Amino acid sequence: MSSLYEQIRADFPILGKKVNGHPLTYLDSAAASLKPLPVIEAVERFYREMPANVHRGVHSLSREATAAYEGARETVRKFINAARIEEIVFTSGTTASINLAARSWAATQLRKGDEIVLSHMEHHSNIVPWKMLCEENGFILKIIPVTDAGELDMEAFHSLLGPRTKLVAVTQVSNALGTINPVEEIIAAAHAHGALALIDAAQSAPCMPIDVQALDCDFLAFSGHKLFGPTGIGVLYAKAGLLEDMPPFLGGGDMILSVSFEEICYNKPPYRFEAGTPNIAGAVGLGRAIDYVRAIGFDRIQEHEQNLLRGATAALNSLEGVRIIGTAEKKAAVISFVIDGVHPHDIGSIVDSCGVAIRAGHHCAQPLMTRFGLPATARAAFSIYNSEDDIERLAAAVHKVREIML
């Protein structure tokens, strides 16, 4: 077992917390990750030392705040290897990023009858914005089916593409099943049909390196709060040429060059898409979180998490009546499971009483739950700060569920 957990455990003081008399076993990182001290301190330092607005003041504090905010943008650029800093738009999170792409790009570029391809395993935030557009504008949704193992049916995907396909929007890692999707192949196929590709990286950004130039994706979205950073901050990456031509979605301060009642001249990207005072502290915290992740390195993160995934999969499989949903060949450390005869909600409450925090529900992926004929699943998601002990505590708690309920 790698010593990653031992090395970083002290960075997450919340792990010392007792929950219902037990040490905390936090297995809900796919919903929100814990925050390491350097991130908490960076946010605090921002409010303590430079609590001013950005891009506005001529005074020193505002200059410092602006430098911190734009410094975080550069950190994000390097993190996903974007070619240019103006390709990084700060948003409030993945949901806002996808809505921005939908409203500023798709709504203005697509015509009635044009097709948007999604997968059956998308999070609601990569379904609802597109569905809303389709209803308003007569665009058509096409859905990539999911196999029993929880993988995308790639043959079916290729046959969905046609002359009217304008966008393929898929998640890189499924939040509900953990499946890692072959986004390189998806992006290339979209481009071969003259369509653009949007990647939902909400789950992948915390667990694998992302290189938007190598991927050649047109849009990519992720959230700070799943990446050990603050809530209320996220990123939309888009190729510079696209952003250049996109009209703004929200209007207000900071996104304009000049305003009169006769005419408004919009600012250039990324500012055109960041109306109003942004989440400066959030951006600073996200920048620090990225530095934290890069200092550990994705090699170690992946090795650690894949070990936990293997161990937890084996442990759950060895328990009677437990069935894992999502058995893709390539998975992130996310395990959805059900217990015959026990509702996931009851699983969640009982394991919580043992100090084990998991998610129980439809994971904002109702179409996927329907695909598997389930109203809900229980989900254990492992991260850098989990250990083999957490697997044992999960297994013991699941055992207790069966004892009580069956």
Added chain:
Amino acid sequence: MNISDELYQQTILDYNRSPRNFHKMENPTHFARGLNPLCGDDYTVYLRVNEDDMIEEVSFDGHGCAVSKASASLMTQELKGKTLDEARCLFHTFQELATGKEHSLGKLNVFSGVWKYPERVKCAVLAWHAMDSALSGKKTTSTE
């Protein structure tokens, strides 16, 4: 804290395993669906009410957790033979019980510990809300 004493008492486990009145009703006079979008609990409650405003028959179907299913099932037993006013009154008292107020409601008292698990209170009252909606002529209710 012991979850077996507070949330999963024997009666609840028993009603979860073998729910009473767990079937669709032909020709109900009232029915409504109760949804909890957070966890996907989804029940329909059916009632047959006679001319004297008395509940002659109650049943439910659908799916959800042990707490919501046991509560729905116990509710169907409690409501049979009650007038509409009595049913609404019991709903009100049960809501108070589930949120921590002391009441003596017989078998329903197995839900007196639910308030310690605030996110589960919605499960305990879901079918009751559906019943109340059905009697008010609404077709769906949601506890979100």
